[in-house]
Amino acid sequence: MKERRVAVVGYEAAELLDIACVTTSLGSANWYGASPPYHTRLLTPGGRPVTCGTGLTLQAQEALERVTGPLDTLIVSGGIGHEEAAANRVIVAHVRRLARESRRIASVCTGATVLAAAGLLDGRRATTHWQWAGRLASRHPEVIVDPGPIFIREGNISTAAGVTSALDLTLAFIEEDNGSELARNVARNLVTYLQRPGNQAQMSMFTAPPPPENTLVKRVVEHIASNLGGDLATAALAAGAGVSERHLTRLFLKHLGQTPGRFVRQARTEAAAQLLVSSSLPMAAVAARCGFGTAETLRQAFVDRYGIPPSRYRLAQASA
Known part of the structure; x- marks a missing residue:
């Protein structure tokens, strides 16, 4: 293999950062000696220039309809034009076609x-920008949408969350292709963080409050945040809010993209x-203070969310 052919799909109102995070990272990998080198091209419908969501015009290098495989990697960018792109039969058909001819397929942000x-995520767990996760889940119930991680890799298909998570996913690809040392050099060159794992949360519940216009959901979330050690079962939350469990669950799915139980967890x-990093409390005390009951329950929840046990997380943060 003389080169790794990488196709990045853009369209009207695509997000420039979604594209640049990928292309700049791969270009930097070439500079550090990626072997074989990445040959990255921007594909657009008809090969026409596209106006990005920020208003800047980006020149395409090839027409989406004319490119054929085999490709090493196919990456679909996101952006405010993603719904129109998804409704465009030409774009969807050629993405589906090129996916069959690609070793690795990915999306960035709302490119999911x-x-x-294109039917490429059916039956798969996938992520997207946290603001759009609920909409993706409602429009495509066959997709298992998880708004938590910064990226998810299932087989040869990967989905990354919002915007700069494209850096994390592309660095993971570079490390997979060329080893950790070269990926580390690229990360240093980009002045970014290499070791941010895909299962790290893309948006904390403490910095992503529900839409302020939905006062009931906002009130319940505030109650959860200030009563983590209390009874936060869905039934108790619904009773406190004066609604049925079913209605509360529907509101949480609509505004937060997840059920009350999952949000509480x-x-x-x-x-x-936060307590593991900011205090020296033993695991049992951390578990009790945060409403887990036992250290083992805390461990299971921690591994599910972060991919590592809390003890290892504490050590890693202490040595960072």
Whole structure:
């Protein structure tokens, strides 16, 4: 193999950062000696220039319809134009076609909407920008949408969360292809963080409050955040809010992209992560303070969310 052919798909109102994070990272990998080197091309419908969501015009290098495989990697960018792109039969058909001819397929941010429209995410766990996760889940119930991680890799298909998570996913690809040392050099060159694992949360519940116009959801979330050690079962939350469990669950799915139970587990796990770093409390005390009951329950929740046990997380943060 003389080169790794990489196709990045853009369209009208695509996000420039979604594209640049990928192309700049791969270009930097070439500079550090990626072997074989990456040959990256921007594909657009008809090969026409596209105006990005920020208003800047980006020149395409090839027409989406004319490119043929085999490709090493196919990456679909996101952006505010993603829904129109997903409704465009030409774009979707050629993404589907090129996916069959690619070793590795990925999307960045809301590019997952295009992969979903092409049927490439059916039955798979996938992520997207946290603001769009609920909409993706409702429009494509066949996709297992997880709004938590910064990226998810299932087989040869990967989905990355919002915007700069493209850096994390591309660095993971570079490390897979060329080893950790070269990927580390690229990360240093880009002045970014190499070791941010894909299962790290893309958005903390403490910095991503629900839309302020939904006062009921906001009130319940505030109650959860201030009563992590209390009874936060869905039934108790619904009773406190004066609604049925079913209605509360529907509201949480609509505005937060997850059920009340899952949100509570996330809030408790994130609070535990903060305590592990900011205090010397033993595991049992951290678990009790955050509402887990036992250290083992905390461990299971922590591994599910962060991929490592809390003890290892504490050590890693202490030595960082």
